[in-house]
Amino acid sequence: MNRHLAPLLLVAAFAALPIGAQTQPAPAPTPTQTPSAPPAAATAPKQDLVLILNGNQRPLLKLAFPALSGGATLTAGASAAAQELEQALRDDLDASRIFAIQGPAELGSLTLSGDATKDYEQYASLGNEVLLVGEFKEEEGKLVLEGRIQDLKSGQSILGKRYRGEYSVARRMAHTFADEIVLYFTGKRGVALTSIAFYSDRDGAKEIYLMDADGKNQRRITAHKSISMSPTWSPKGDQIAYVSFFDGGPSIYLVDIASGAKRALVADGPLNISPSFSSDGKQIAFARSLSGNTEIFAADADGKNMRQLTHSPGIDANPSWSPSGREIAFTSNRSGNPHIYIMDAEGTNVRRITFEGEYNDGAAWRPDGTAIAYATRHGNSFELAITDVVSLQSREITSGPGSKEAPSFSPDGRRIVYESSAGGSRQIWTIGADGTGPRALTQGSNNMGPDWSAYPPN
Amino acid sequence: MNRRLLASLGIVALSALLMACPKKPPKTNAEDMTTKTTTVAPQPTDITAPATSKPVADKTPDPLAGDLQNVNTYVQAQGLVGDVFFDYDRAELKPEARERLAKNAQWLNANPQFLVALEGHCDERGTNEYNLALGDRRAGAARDYLQSLGVNTGRLKTISYGEERPFCTEHDESCFSQNRRAHFMITGRANAG
Numbered sequence: 150m151n152r153h154l155a156p157l158l159l160v161a162a163f164a165a166l167p168i169g170a171q172t173q174p175a176p177a178p179t180p181t182q183t184p185s186a187p188p189a190a191a192t193a194p195k196q197d198l199v200l201i202l203n204g205n206q207r208p209l210l211k212l213a214f215p216a217l218s219g220g221a222t223l224t225a226g227a228s229a230a231a232q233e234l235e236q237a238l239r240d241d242l243d244a245s246r247i248f249a250i251q252g253p254a255e256l257g258s259l260t261l262s263g264d265a266t267k268d269y270e271q272y273a274s275l276g277n278e279v280l281l282v283g284e285f286k287e288e289e290g291k292l293v294l295e296g297r298i299q300d301l302k303s304g305q306s307i308l309g310k311r312y313r314g315e316y317s318v319a320r321r322m323a324h325t326f327a328d329e330i331v332l333y334f335t336g337k338r339g340v341a342l343t344s345i346a347f348y349s350d351r352d353g354a355k356e357i358y359l360m361d362a363d364g365k366n367q368r369r370i371t372a373h374k375s376i377s378m379s380p381t382w383s384p385k386g387d388q389i390a391y392v393s394f395f396d397g398g399p400s401i402y403l404v405d406i407a408s409g410a411k412r413a414l415v416a417d418g419p420l421n422i423s424p425s426f427s428s429d430g431k432q433i434a435f436a437r438s439l440s441g442n443t444e445i446f447a448a449d450a451d452g453k454n455m456r457q458l459t460h461s462p463g464i465d466a467n468p469s470w471s472p473s474g475r476e477i478a479f480t481s482n483r484s485g486n487p488h489i490y491i492m493d494a495e496g497t498n499v500r501r502i503t504f505e506g507e508y509n510d511g512a513a514w515r516p517d518g519t520a521i522a523y524a525t526r527h528g529n530s531f532e533l534a535i536t537d538v539v540s541l542q543s544r545e546i547t548s549g550p551g552s553k554e555a556p557s558f559s560p561d562g563r564r565i566v567y568e569s570s571a572g573g574s575r576q577i578w579t580i581g582a583d584g585t586g587p588r589a590l591t592q593g594s595n596n597m598g599p600d601w602s603a604y605p606p607n
Numbered sequence: 608m609n610r611r612l613l614a615s616l617g618i619v620a621l622s623a624l625l626m627a628c629p630k631k632p633p634k635t636n637a638e639d640m641t642t643k644t645t646t647v648a649p650q651p652t653d654i655t656a657p658a659t660s661k662p663v664a665d666k667t668p669d670p671l672a673g674d675l676q677n678v679n680t681y682v683q684a685q686g687l688v689g690d691v692f693f694d695y696d697r698a699e700l701k702p703e704a705r706e707r708l709a710k711n712a713q714w715l716n717a718n719p720q721f722l723v724a725l726e727g728h729c730d731e732r733g734t735n736e737y738n739l740a741l742g743d744r745r746a747g748a749a750r751d752y753l754q755s756l757g758v759n760t761g762r763l764k765t766i767s768y769g770e771e772r773p774f775c776t777e778h779d780e781s782c783f784s785q786n787r788r789a790h791f792m793i794t795g796r797a798n799a800g
Contacts, residue, residue: 226654394766398765399739419764419765438747441748443740487737510734531734552732598735
């Protein structure tokens with residue numbers, strides 16, 4: 150118990166100054182409609198990768214999350230929005246891979262007195278370390294949530310927030326609160342407000358789709374009625390580069406998400422595939438073939454100034470620009486089988502980084518640039534693995550039924566989105582970067598090739 | 608020549624039959640049954656009659672003259688042009704693939720008016736992205752061998768579909784082997800000068 154509480158207290162001590170001061174009078178949470186600026190104090194633990202490679206794990210923080218109150222006083226519209234908000238908040242916190250949550254079902258056996266101090270003891274008696282309570286209200290036709298987090302040991306309120314918005318933004322209110330809570334406990338904003346791009350055959354042809362990080366709000370953004378695949382976000386999140394066959398061979402196109410405007414980026418030659426933006430968004434790497442031998446190329450983000458980076462007789466494919474912008478990971482079979490390599494962004498200093506397995510592909514950089522996730526084949530199917538780019542120590546993070554491929558890190562580096570055939574069809578899943586908590590985000594048809602966006606601009 | 612003629616007549620007759628298929632399923636109503644049989648029956652005989660009653664060689668439609676879809680069906684059915692298959696993860700041409708490509712080259716050189724797409728395909732056991740590169744390599748290997756046999760590669764266009772357009776969708780080797788191929792598709796005719 151004490152051992153488990155230690156990380157909480159440590160983090161709380163870090164963050165207590167900026168947030169604690171702001172939220173000390175817990176019963177009157179700070180009025181905010183939008184999230185307040187993140188505290189500058191807390192920094193991410195440096196040993197994340199060590200934890201990942203050792204198989205985890207920061208222990209999950211035990212969070213009691215009883216039903217939010219006040220729902221009964223709301224009008225019908227607000228009540229529906231409140232239910233949606235609460236469910237989204239539970240899903241976000243569960244998906245964050247930070248908390249072990251006891252909800253209304255697990256807490257139902259408690260006989261609460263209404264006396265806060267005694268009730269904290271009750272929650273703590275089930276092993277909980279922190280408590281999330283909240284109350285819904287209605288103001289001027291808008292839904293209000295006042296939520297706060299209590300440290301069950303000290304009895305102190307450690308985070309208080311107030312959100313108000315139209316019923317239609319209830320999910321957004323939940324995501325914003327969830328991201329604030331994750332920021333408080335980890336020093337890194339949560340990813341509930343980010344998005345995932347993927348391709349799907351649900352409408353017959355393969356088209357590009359977007360969805361929220363929790364799998365909701367799925368919408369199609371192409372209508373080529375052909376094969377469109379390999380979506381990749383621009384670092385600003387305003388554009389997506391993708392591959393489509395609608396004009397013949399696979400070519401690279403760019404779609405502006407707000408306007409829907411599309412244009413060709415690299416469309417000459419028989420094969421231009423697997424686009425990846427540089428971290429500043431000014432360049433794009435891709436695989437290109439003119440005569441049956443794919444090589445890695447780069448070009449300016451408008452498709453101009455194309456230059457060849459690799460020159461090997463084998464296959465060089467699937468580039469992924471590093472977060473620092475200085476390197477590009479890619480797949481090559483120059484050693485006989487497909488393996489992951491890294492080169493400097495100019496094409497020099499090529500070095501192999503995977504040595505385990507017979508077929509590795511799909512390099513995805515961790516946002517801090519210290520590790521790469523990829524798919525490694527066993528027999529007829531793939532598992533996901535992560536390797537440290539310096540020590541080259543690697544570890545598989547998935548197992549069990551289905552083939553898993555196309556990993557992409559969440560912008561906080563804590564989770565990975567990927568494609569899995571575990572349920573028969575191909576679907577989008579997420580999993581903690583430590584290999585815990587797999588969750589399916591899509592159902593039905595086939596949904597493939599996911600790419601997780603960066604944080605949205607504030 | 609006679610066999611080719613008969614075969615082409617057969618294809619014409621078959622396509623006529625297909626085109627003559629009634630669009631609506633026959634009704635089960637007893638009253639309608641009688642009228643249905645009288646209207647449907649004459650159609651195939653009407654259309655196939657001219658073809659069978661005029662076996663004059665110089666009036667026979669050239670199987671290579673018509674719609675490209677029919678040309679593709681014809682050359683594949685006649686074994687004039689065929690697909691080649693690959694081993695798992697490989698793009699090297701096997702001996703039987705070279706034999707097949709030699710026949711394809713013979714026909715392509717004898718019929719230089721046709722433009723051909725060489726599609727590279729892969730089974731689902733690779734990754735989506737790597738398979739696009741592997742399919743390109745398979746199509747390229749077939750193209751290079753045809754070139755060595757004198758085929759003008761200006762007529763050939765390679766296109767890799769990776770695993771995105773499989774011929775067969777079961778998750779077993781009977782399908783995997785069908786999907787690891789370079790597929791020949793006649794896509795047009797050169798503009799004769």
